Amino acid sequence: MSEDLFYKPPTPIQPIHSSVAEKAGVQWVIKRDDRIDPQISGNKWRKLKYNLQCAKEQGYKTLLTFGGAYSNHLYAVAAAGSLFGFETIGIIRGQEFAQLSPTLQFAQSCHMQLELWPREEYRLKEKSELFKQIQEHYDSFYMIPEGGSNALAVKGCTEIIEEIDIPFNYVSCACGTGGTIAGLIAGLHDKNICLGIPVLKGGDFLKSDIQELLSQYYLQEGKTIPPFRNWQLETNYHFGGYAKTTPELISFIHRFEQENNFLIDQVYTAKMLAGIEDLILQGRFKRGDTIISIHTGGLQGRLPQLSNM
Numbered sequence: 001m002s003e004d005l006f007y008k009p010p011t012p013i014q015p016i017h018s019s020v021a022e023k024a025g026v027q028w029v030i031k032r033d034d035r036i037d038p039q040i041s042g043n044k045w046r047k048l049k050y051n052l053q054c055a056k057e058q059g060y061k062t063l064l065t066f067g068g069a070y071s072n073h074l075y076a077v078a079a080a081g082s083l084f085g086f087e088t089i090g091i092i093r094g095q096e097f098a099q100l101s102p103t104l105q106f107a108q109s110c111h112m113q114l115e116l117w118p119r120e121e122y123r124l125k126e127k128s129e130l131f132k133q134i135q136e137h138y139d140s141f142y143m144i145p146e147g148g149s150n151a152l153a154v155k156g157c158t159e160i161i162e163e164i165d166i167p168f169n170y171v172s173c174a175c176g177t178g179g180t181i182a183g184l185i186a187g188l189h190d191k192n193i194c195l196g197i198p199v200l201k202g203g204d205f206l207k208s209d210i211q212e213l214l215s216q217y218y219l220q221e222g223k224t225i226p227p228f229r230n231w232q233l234e235t236n237y238h239f240g241g242y243a244k245t246t247p248e249l250i251s252f253i254h255r256f257e258q259e260n261n262f263l264i265d266q267v268y269t270a271k272m273l274a275g276i277e278d279l280i281l282q283g284r285f286k287r288g289d290t291i292i293s294i295h296t297g298g299l300q301g302r303l304p305q306l307s308n309m
């Protein structure tokens, strides 16, 4: 498969309008990865690109992955299957749906085979008894982990940094499984500082996951892992935990969208941006610093009750 099939032009970088940043003399900009592709958007494209290429090269016809009923990753894998000619299997956490979520309805419309698993089995993933049945039933498949984070996903995310053509001091992203930030860290080569905002409570456990993903990436590249010191996690901006919101977060989204004229989701990018704005307010950055925040997409999961502009 030619690399060209996966070519996307660099995503734009645009200023963020924020009176907080203006007062602090900080240049705050956003890299609009949400605009990569309408369905395989943001970090999903970055994470899937080399996985899809690898699956094609190795002759796989089917992709299998895992996710919750509102998973951006599952949505993107289903769309990628249709676009690049793979069958797809989605193993879903939980069976309690009277009606499929909009994400799962979309996945089904892309012909993804949905397997709804009890939560206990889901926790075991490929070690579960149900997985043996899947292996017996389907000939072979290329497996992509939950959230899409593996060494090839990290490689894809390093390209976010390669596309940046302006000088900057900081780059920031939302963190779930840690694959995206691992790619940013590797792409930065220990220059500049990477700030990760975990969207789950107790995000400190992520540090070792990120280290592990970096190790896998450098192993795959046949290089020794450098002793990176250029990244930090800011764990105070989960707003109650994964997929939780607070009135404060909702009013941040409304204000931010009005001032900036583009949409952000409440699960990932809004928490990251609200966190960065708060850090600016607290004087974390000096006058003249440039911060590049990454819009990692996820708009398919944006709450419908957040008004459309």
Ligand SMILES: Cc1ncc(COP(=O)(O)O)c(C=O)c1O
Pocket (backbone or CB within 6 Å): 042, 043, 072, 073, 147, 149, 174, 175, 176, 177, 178, 179, 180, 181, 268, 269, 296, 297, 298, 299
């Ligand atoms: C829209 C969006 N942004 C950010 C993230 C966090 O990325 P990661 O899981 O690589 O930390 C995710 C989850 O994958 C996501 O769906």
